[in-house]
Amino acid sequence: MAQAESHPRKYKVIGTRPVRHDGADKVTGRAIYGADLRLNGMVHGKILRSPHAHAVIKSIDTSAAAKLPGVVAVTTSADFPDLQDKIADLGEGAVNLAHLGANVLAHGKALYKGHAVAAVAATSPHVAQEALSLIKVEYEPLPAVTWVLDAMKDDAPLLHDDVYTKSMGKKADKPSNIAAHIHFEKGDVEDAFAGSDLVVEREFKTASVHQGYIEPHVSTALWNQDGHLTIWTSTQGSFTARQQTAELLQVPISQVTVVPCEIGGGFGGKIAVYLEPVAAMLSRKCGRPVKMVMSRDEVFEATGPTPGSSMRVKIGATKDGKLTAGEAWLAYDAGAFPGGVIGPGCMCVFSCYEFPAARVDGYDVLDNKPKTQAYRAPGATQAAFACESVIDELAEKLGIDPIEFRLKNAAKEGTRRVDGPVYPRVGFIETLEAAKASDHWKSPLEGKNRGRGIASGYWFNIGLKSSAAANVNPDGTVSLLEGSTDIGGTRTSVAMQLAETLGITAEAVHPKVVDTDSVGYTDVTGGSRVTFATGLAAYEVGRDILRQMCERAAILWECDAAEVESVDGEFKTKDKRMTFAELAGKLSQTGGPVVGRATVNPEGPTNGFGTHIVDVEVDPDTAKVTVLRYTAIQDAGKAIHPSYVEGQMQGGAVQGIGWALNEEYVFDGEGRMANASYLDYRMPTALDVPHIDTIIVEVPNPAHPYGVRGVGETPIVPPPAAMAVAVYHATGVRMQELPMSPPKLWAAMQK
Amino acid sequence: MAKKTHVATTINGEPMEFLCEARQSLLEVLRDNLAMTGSKEGCNNGNCGACTVLLDGQPVDSCLVLAVEAEGAEITTVEGIADDSRLHPIQQCFLEEAALQCGVCTPGFIVTAKALLDRNPTPSEHEIRFQLAGNLCRCTGYDKIIRAVQDAGKRMAAEARGASTTTNGSPARQQQKQAT
CATH class of the missing domain: 3.10.20.30 (Beta-grasp domain)
Structure with missing residues (x-):
């Protein structure tokens, strides 16, 4: 693997802020997002969804719907292959295909309100909607459960009779809503607690929240008469969408092409397929392209969310401020199918600190919510809310400044996490030092009902598989083909790394995100991996191009290729030199075009740490929390395009503020989501937040040639904890529940 | 039907x-x-x-x-919003200041911002936040959007001042001139 330079290096492209390559299309309305696609002969699909949170589906009669003029196809799960419990690796996590299939269209039982039951395709979306009302479904409603602790009870309504608790490699003997129990332990925990001068133990709970991307899920499928299936979709991973769709339909992946459209946000929620296989089945039945678009209430009721959680965290310390032991008990709901994000929650809960001894127990719990999905640092935000709240309370009780307390215990190179891995060079201490030196931390906060909070957070950031290829054009530009769908400007951050490698400008690289037939396998846009891993692929592509072009220069100069070197966009020998563009113009005389290519699969996390500071004011009469000032600090390794790094930090912080203050799934007595609209599910607006100041710390990642770490996910981890601490200093109340919405905070303030 | x-x-x-x-x-x-x-x-x-x-x-x-x-x-x-051959200052500022990530909310923000800046090219931060509160963005945290709108207003006002010294400003720019 490539090694980072040990000394700071001057870059020409990296660290600059070019206009993104897809920018003009996106500000003029020309960019084609999934819902903007129009194909000749296209028809429109709609899904009938369960009105019950939990019910046996006794029968489905689609005959009247099929007869409605304009309806061209109807489908239910009966049309799909019967899938055994096959596990498919989707790159960032594995999935049980039988469960995935039953989530796409219910098999025998509806497990949450909004669970897909049947689908129709018709000549217009209105006709399709009308046809849904003609489908007769006979339900036998069952009791529902939507709170994780209720779902864990012995007498809780059981979602699946074939899910048995898996614990330490063993399977329980009777079915349970507890799908899995995870246990990590290091050191002698009891002994370490006994040797503590102070122990704080608190319980926490958080509500389910949604990723909230503005673009609803959308897919268009054409199952051609030759058997080839093409899917145009908004997805975080075109290759994983291809794999899931092929598996659910039991066709070879070579029979499926996924064309990624522009994607309007994902945050982890657009990895699993929902519409793709259904649109495909409807297209197979009617022989026409079928487009399916979800409405906003479908997005809330049937996709996402992130788990609700119940957590207990206990931490001990000595009076001079050294952590002695930690213990965490975490129960996260997984929604209707097993495989939530409890794993990373358990790995992250103590990930910021050096704990001599620690124990973590985690539970993956089924309940009648949509199958939970990843949401930006999945599982870490809840855990950090619990851990960081206790850390702050310990610091206060010990009379130690919260930054100093963290510095005394900060994870660093050589720290072993409770789940095993030992950190390489990481930049947590540097974010704390930057926080301490920040104008925000040094400025006193004045005024009544105001408080300041600080909290830190960690996310792994992954590597995984990326492929890229690039063609050298005769005018000295380069066309870059990549497989990473671009949600936040990664075309540009990847292109900049190729440009830096080749010694050309960012504008001289033309990046394109292409379909699954046009580039090598590439894992999802997730795990904060694209600028790191696809960027690494672009670097390798650049090296491949330079190697070939040195050979071409050697042909022109009639010398040995080893005598030619490439430096800063020039090729040279002792006495000759040529620019990249000059040589690009001569490729046809030296053997024809040059194409560079690379595939990479970097292993191990790149380890992103962040620390956030927030000032709030709490209205004593209404308990409304106003965010006055916010500073996000993060180790980016190396910020390729600083504006987009800042953007990730600002966007994550504001999502975290929403999670902290207002966002939650509200359920009625029957387990049905009661607030499935943007009006009632309250995401932050421009008026709810101040400017988010950013401080980018750069501790180069030793596993990347330019030092890149991922940046996308870490920024959502600290905010709820930081907000809770700020609210405490404003009100005297330590909130242990999210969201800290006015009714909840007001009630707590009255105690 | x-x-x-x-x-x-x-x-x-x-x-x-x-x-x-x-x-x-x-x-x-x-x-x-x-x-x-x-x-x-x-x-x-x-x-x-x-x-x-x-x-x-x-x-x-x-x-x-x-x-x-x-x-x-x-x-x-x-x-x-754009002229035949060039982007509107709001669009240009959105690009230069990275005021979009996924870009799906961007058209709505640009149109709303145009309505605001045509009326008042020098709004305060609070006025921008208030006027844009009906447009949700989930990616950016709004920071760069607010700054881009503010800078676009300044650019529009400067262009309007420039246009007032010539006679060939576009109808839209004439309107802005009146607004200032």
């Missing part, structure tokens, strides 16, 4: 006629009947602002306007 209504309107300065069903929203007609997909559907109930267009100069959620209500109206969509 419901009988269709004939509607005559002006979209981005061009006279435009279409047939629509009474139940169709302006957003649906723009996107599905007229293939102008720049206006986005994020919620279809007036909460996200991704479908914002100007109706006789006023920003409206086109998902909440029935297409038949557009009879005789002047409509501006995101497709009509």
